[in-house]
Each structure stands twice: as C-alpha cells, then as structure tokens.
Amino acid sequence: MIEINGLTKVYRLSKRQMQQMKTKKNIKRAADGISLTAKEGEIYGLLGPNGAGKTTTLRCVATLLKPTEGFIKVCGFDTVKQSKQVRDCIGFLTNEIKLDPQFSSRYMFEFFGKLHGLEVKQIEERRRELFSYFGIEAFQDKKIEELSTGMKQKAAIAVSLVHDPKVIIFDEPTSGLDIVTARNVTDYLKLLKQRGKLVIISTHIMSEAEKLCDRIGIIINGKKAAEGTLTQLLQQTETSDLEDAFFELYKENNLDDEK
Amino acid sequence: MKGAKTIISKELKRVFQDKKLIFSLFILPAIMVIGIYALIGQLTTSMTKNIDEHISNVVIQNTPAGLKDFIKACGYEDTAQISYLDTKDTVEEVKQKVLDETVDLFVVFEKGFLENIAAYKKAGDKIPVVELYYNTTGNYSQAAKNNFEAMILTPLETSLLGERLGNLELLNVFETKQTVIADEDKANGQFLAMMLPYLITFLLFVGAMSLGVDSFTGEKERGTMASMLLAPIKRQEIVIGKLVSLSILSGISAAVYAAAMILSMPMMAKSMSNGVEMNVSLHFTFKQIIMLIIIMMCMVILYVALVGLVAIIAKTSKEANTYVSPIYIVVLLAGMITMFQGGMEKRWYQFAIPVYGNSLAIQNLMTNELTFLQFGLAVGSTLLLAIILMALLTKSFNSEKVMFNA
Numbered sequence: 074m075i076e077i078n079g080l081t082k083v084y085r086l087s088k089r090q091m092q093q094m095k096t097k098k099n100i101k102r103a104a105d106g107i108s109l110t111a112k113e114g115e116i117y118g119l120l121g122p123n124g125a126g127k128t129t130t131l132r133c134v135a136t137l138l139k140p141t142e143g144f145i146k147v148c149g150f151d152t153v154k155q156s157k158q159v160r161d162c163i164g165f166l167t168n169e170i171k172l173d174p175q176f177s178s179r180y181m182f183e184f185f186g187k188l189h190g191l192e193v194k195q196i197e198e199r200r201r202e203l204f205s206y207f208g209i210e211a212f213q214d215k216k217i218e219e220l221s222t223g224m225k226q227k228a229a230i231a232v233s234l235v236h237d238p239k240v241i242i243f244d245e246p247t248s249g250l251d252i253v254t255a256r257n258v259t260d261y262l263k264l265l266k267q268r269g270k271l272v273i274i275s276t277h278i279m280s281e282a283e284k285l286c287d288r289i290g291i292i293i294n295g296k297k298a299a300e301g302t303l304t305q306l307l308q309q310t311e312t313s314d315l316e317d318a319f320f321e322l323y324k325e326n327n328l329d330d331e332k
Numbered sequence: 333m334k335g336a337k338t339i340i341s342k343e344l345k346r347v348f349q350d351k352k353l354i355f356s357l358f359i360l361p362a363i364m365v366i367g368i369y370a371l372i373g374q375l376t377t378s379m380t381k382n383i384d385e386h387i388s389n390v391v392i393q394n395t396p397a398g399l400k401d402f403i404k405a406c407g408y409e410d411t412a413q414i415s416y417l418d419t420k421d422t423v424e425e426v427k428q429k430v431l432d433e434t435v436d437l438f439v440v441f442e443k444g445f446l447e448n449i450a451a452y453k454k455a456g457d458k459i460p461v462v463e464l465y466y467n468t469t470g471n472y473s474q475a476a477k478n479n480f481e482a483m484i485l486t487p488l489e490t491s492l493l494g495e496r497l498g499n500l501e502l503l504n505v506f507e508t509k510q511t512v513i514a515d516e517d518k519a520n521g522q523f524l525a526m527m528l529p530y531l532i533t534f535l536l537f538v539g540a541m542s543l544g545v546d547s548f549t550g551e552k553e554r555g556t557m558a559s560m561l562l563a564p565i566k567r568q569e570i571v572i573g574k575l576v577s578l579s580i581l582s583g584i585s586a587a588v589y590a591a592a593m594i595l596s597m598p599m600m601a602k603s604m605s606n607g608v609e610m611n612v613s614l615h616f617t618f619k620q621i622i623m624l625i626i627i628m629m630c631m632v633i634l635y636v637a638l639v640g641l642v643a644i645i646a647k648t649s650k651e652a653n654t655y656v657s658p659i660y661i662v663v664l665l666a667g668m669i670t671m672f673q674g675g676m677e678k679r680w681y682q683f684a685i686p687v688y689g690n691s692l693a694i695q696n697l698m699t700n701e702l703t704f705l706q707f708g709l710a711v712g713s714t715l716l717l718a719i720i721l722m723a724l725l726t727k728s729f730n731s732e733k734v735m736f737n738a
Contacts, residue, residue, distance in 0.1 A: 132736075135562060136562075137558065137561060137735075137736065138732050138736065139732060157565070158564070160563065160564040161564035165562050169555050170556075170558040170559045170562070171554060171555040171556055171559065172556065173342075173346070173551075173554075173556045174554070174556075175346055175349075175350060176342075176345075176346070180345075184338060184342050185559070187334075187338040188335055188338055188339075188560070188563035188565055189563060190334070190564070232559075
C-alpha cells in the first residue's frame with residue numbers, strides 16, 4: 074500500500090537554471106501538497122503533462138528523493154526513516170535509470186538479485202519465469218549495449234522485478250516501445266495486479282490510462298487536480314472521454330494559477 | 333557487507349571481462365613506458381656517438397713553437413680540423429664563428445707563451461694565459477674544448493712542469509688508488525631507490541584517476557548508479573564496494589607501471605648512470621616490505637576516496653577530469669619534491685602532510701632511516717584524511733542534489 078500525505082517537493086534553482094526556465098523565483102515547487110492512497114490489487118495511474126510533477130512524486134515514493142514537506146508510507150514503512158525497507162518491497166523503473174551496458178541481462182539480473190539478498194536458487198527461478206515471459210532468454214547472454222531499445226526495456230523490467238516486489242512503480246512504462254512490446258508490458262502489469270500487487274504508473278498517454286488504470290490521479294502544476302475511476306472523472310467533468318476530461322481540468326487549474 | 337562484496341565483484345568483472353579495457357589499462361601503459369625509455373636510451377646513445385664521430389673545427393692563435401708537432405704526436409688531429417692564425421689576424425671574426433657554431437673552439441696563446449714560462453723564477457712572477465673560446469649551447473663545441481684540455485693542455489702542462497722541476501714526483505705528496513667494486517644490478521638499484529618514492533606516489537594516483545572518474549561520474553551519467561541506489565542496501569556499502577574495487581585496480585595498474593619501469597631501467601641507466609650517485613642498496617627486510625605495503629595501501633585509499641569524492645560531485649565526466657587534473661599535478665609535485673630532497677634533514681611534521689609525507693616515508697624506508705614516529709605520522713595522517721573524505725563521499729551519496737542534480 075502506498076500512502077502519500079501532503080507531499081511537497083521544492084527544488085532550489087541555481088542562477089543558470091533560473092535563466093533556462095525564464096523565472097525570477099529561485100525555487101520550484103515540483104510537487105505541491107499531493108495526497109493519495111493506492112492499495113494492493115489495483116493499478117493507479119498518475120496522469121499529467123510533462124513537468125507536472127509525476128516523476129518527482131514517483132521518485133519520492135521510491136526513496137530517491139526526500140519530501141520537503143509531508144510524508145510517504147510504502148507497505149507501512151516511511152520512505153525517509155525506513156528507506157531500506159521501502160526499497161526492499163518496491164520495484165522501480167524509469168527511462169533514466171539504466172542497466173550497466175557492459176554486462177549481459179543475465180548477469181545484471183543475478184547482480185541485483187544478490188543485492189536484494191536473494192539466494193542463488195531463488196534468483197534462478199525468478200529468472201526463468203521473467204525471462205521466458207518477456208522473451209529475453211534468446212539474448213540473455215548478450216551485452217546490454219548490443220540490444221535494441223525494446224530489448225533493453227524488457228531486460229530492465231525483468232531486473233526491476235527480480236525480488237518479486239509487492240509494489241511496482243513504473244515511470245512511463247511504455248515510452249519508446251513499439252506497439253507489440255508496449256502491449257507485452259501492459260499485459261504483464263495486469264497480470265501483476267491479478268496477483269495482488271499494487272502497480273503505480275505515470276503516463277501522459279490518455280488511452281493507456283483509460284485502458285490500464287483502475288484509478289487515475291490527475292496532476293497539474295504539482296497539485297492533484299482530480300482523482301477517481303474513469304467513470305467518476307467523466308461524471309465530475311461532464312465529459313465523454315478522458316482527454317476531454319483532462320482538458321477541462323487543465324483549463325480550470327491553469328486559470329486558478331493565473332488568478 | 334554482503335552488498336559491498338557483490339559490488340566489488342561486479343566492478344572487477346567490469347574491467348577483467350573487457351579485453352579492450354585490460355589492454356588500455358594494463359598492457360598499453362607497460363608497452364608505452366618500455367618504448368619511451370628504450371627510445372630515450374637509443375637517442376642518448378646515438379647523440380653521444382654522433383659527437384664522438386664529429387671532426388671539430390679548431391682555430392689556434394700564436395701557436396707556440398713545437399706545439400704543432402706535439403698536436404700531431406698526440407693524435408688530436410684525428411678528432412679536429414685545425415687552422416692556425418697569426419698574431420696580426422683579427423680575432424673578432426673567429427669569435428663570431430664560435431657563436432655561429434661554424435668554429436667549435438678558438439684557442440689563443442699569449443704572445444711569447446714559452447718565453448714567459450721560461451722566465452718564471454719566483455712566486456708573484458707573471459703566469460702566461462691560454463684563452464679558450466667555446467660555445468656552451470653547442471654539443472660539439474663543448475666536446476672539442478674538453479678534448480683539447482685533456483689531450484693537449486694537460487699533457488703540455490705536465491711536460492713543461494717536468495722541464496721546470498726536473499722531477500715531477502715533487503708534485504705528488506701522496507697517491508690515491510681507487511678501485512670501483514660495483515655490479516650493474518646494484519647501479520640500477522641506486523637509480524631505482526631515488527626514483528621509487530616518486531614513482532609510487534604518482535603511479536598509484538594514475539590508476540585511481542583513470543578508473544575513478546568512470547566508476548563514479550560515468551555511472552551517474554549513464555543512469556546506472558540510480559539503479560544501484562534503489563537496491564535495499566546502505567549507501568555506505570556502495571561507497572565501500574566501489575572504493576575497495578578501485579583500490580585493487582589502482583594497485584594492479586601501479587604495479588604494472590612500476591614493473592615496466594624497472595624492466596626498462598637498464599636501458600635508461602646506460603645513458604644516465606653517470607649523473608646518479610647514491611649510496612643506497614635495494615635489500616629489503618621483511619619488516620620494510622610490510623611497512624612499504626602499509627604505506628602504499630593508505631595512499632591508495634586516500635587517492636580513491638579523493639578521486640571518488642571529486643568524481644561524484646562533478647556532473648559530467650568532462651567536469652570531473654577538469655577537477656582531477658590539478659590534483660594530479662599536486663600529487664606529481666609532492667612526489668617530485670621528495671626526489672630532490674634526498675639527503676636533507678626533515679622535520680617530524682613534514683611526515684604528517686598526506687601524500688608528501690608518504691613519499692618521504694618511502695624514501696626513508698629505502699635508506700633504512702624510517703623511524704616509527706615518522707611511519708606512524710605518515711600512515712595516520714593519510715588514513716585520517718581518507719576517512720574524512722570517505723565520510724564526505726557517503727554524505728554525497730545520500731544527497732539527492734549530488735546524485736540526481738535535484
């Protein structure tokens with residue numbers, strides 16, 4: 074279970090960053106009082122435009138960043154005070170986090186298995202299951218640098234799941250993948266849900282959120298603008314599809330900001 | 333510490349499974365060192381040979397009677413083309429030629445040279461002068477001057493003294509008899525003893541430098557560090573895993589360099605041994621070897637922690653290399669200063685300066701003069717600094733600003 078309570082993340086900007094972002098404020102509120110709860114057996118989607126704060130939120134959940142205000146609990150553990158336990162029960166995947174290109178997928182899988190404290194036998198069992206599901210076996214001994222983007226992504230997903238985590242956090246899981254691989258990944262996320270895992274993803278692809286997510290949290294300018302099932306969101310905004318609903322909320326919240 | 337062990341084995345595998353990396357880290361430097369030393373040796377030898385074979389152009393003015401025959405008899409004409417000038421001839425032109433290096437040596441005997449010598453009776457009488465004009469920037473000129481002194485002037489002086497005194501033994505109060513007993517290995521050893529502290533000091537850094545930047549900044553840039561930060565282990569374990577593996581690799585790299593240098597030392601020694609005279613032999617006791625290893629280990633730990641800290645703070649490899657280069661120069665200097673302070677008295681606190689103190693300690697170890705206080709200071713101060721740097725490194729690993737530029 075993930076419990077995010079009043080998460081605020083403030084970045085201090087250097088002068089150069091201020092120039093780049095054309096702002097005179099020396100701080101940026103990447104996340105601004107976000108609260109949400111996600112439970113086992115559901116896929117929770119964070120939907121929002123680029124720079125809305127989705128990645129920051131997920132990184133805070135994954136213990137990579139510390140909240141400036143508020144707290145996050147994952148499986149009952151605090152992400153700041155009990156970060157090691159949190160890391161033990163999550164699998165985190167993003168495009169920016171990569172596997173060492175000089176090693177094979179198989180070695181990386183074993184390496185991270187060992188870092189998670191698994192026995193050789195357990196690692197071997199997990200490897201067989203995940204590698205056969207994602208079709209990695211054929212290229213498991215090739216160096217990762219020699220693999221195509223899709224293969225790399227598959228290998229990275231398999232490695233992030235080596236320890237059979239209770240909570241799976243995917244930052245834009247299908248970005249950069251072809252349709253077949255993307256489908257493969259989303260199907261596996263559904264399978265994980267069926268097995269009682271909590272999956273939390275971020276995306277800016279409406280169709281993906283529509284089809285995949287049980288509940289959706291819409292993030293705009295670092296704030297949670299709305300939350301609920303697809304039906305609830307459509308009712309709330311009096312629209313007929315998620316894209317229209319999103320733009321309704323986007324207009325509302327940007328107007329709020331300008332005031 | 334199981335996590336640290338896993339990381340160490342991964343880091344070592346990263347290097348040893350990659351043939352290109354093994355070649356560029358361990359084999360290429362060895363080939364280059366041996367190649368460079370062989371080339372320097374070869375060039376020095378051929379330069380000496382060239383000077384030996386050169387026929388010098390010598391001009392002599394006011395040649396005393398009989399000197400021409402003397403020159404012929406002693407074989408100086410084999411090495412020089414001699415032209416003789418008269419008293420009236422202008423000397424400025426010849427001096428200009430010495431400057432232009434078209435004339436290697438210009439010798440001017442005083443007018444009435446032999447007569448003046450013969451006229452000498454008592455102390456205070458005039459002593460005639462032989463003027464030698466030569467060019468110190470020209471290799472040939474220097475050699476021509478040395479040859480002229482050795483082959484003409486000294487024998488001439490001896491023979492004239494013989495005539496004046498009748499008995500040359502009057503000049504010898506006693507004789508010294510010198511016999512050099514030394515074998516070639518030992519001559520090389522002396523050279524090594526002077527060079528070793530310097531070599532160890534900077535070679536250990538070379539290894540840490542080339543591998544450290546990639547291991548920290550490189551991993552951060554490639555995004556592979558973050559995947560490790562997500563593992564349920566303490567950041568400290570990652571730091572220790574990285575530092576230990578780097579230390580091992582730096583040690584191997586330094587050993588390869590040192591071995592290559594020692595192998596190529598005979599080639600260098602041939603051309604340089606004349607300049608090096610030190611009474612040191614390279615015979616180590618067991619205690620000395622242990623002390624040397626301890627000093628080197630402390631240095632390696634300090635180096636990898638220092639490079640690691642700089643590399644982790646840097647945002648890109650390029651930035652990291654910019655920071656590491658000046659540190660490398662400081663380390664080089666610290667080692668080099670030691671090389672030129674061979675016999676000088678050192679104060680206790682000099683040993684407490686990290687890097688420099690270690691280099692001094694190795695030097696004293698070679699000459700068997702290292703006291704326990706000096707050893708303790710060198711090792712202690714280095715370890716203390718290394719621990720501080722490691723703490724800062726661990727702190728950096730916990731900082732999201734450093735790790736994610738957040």
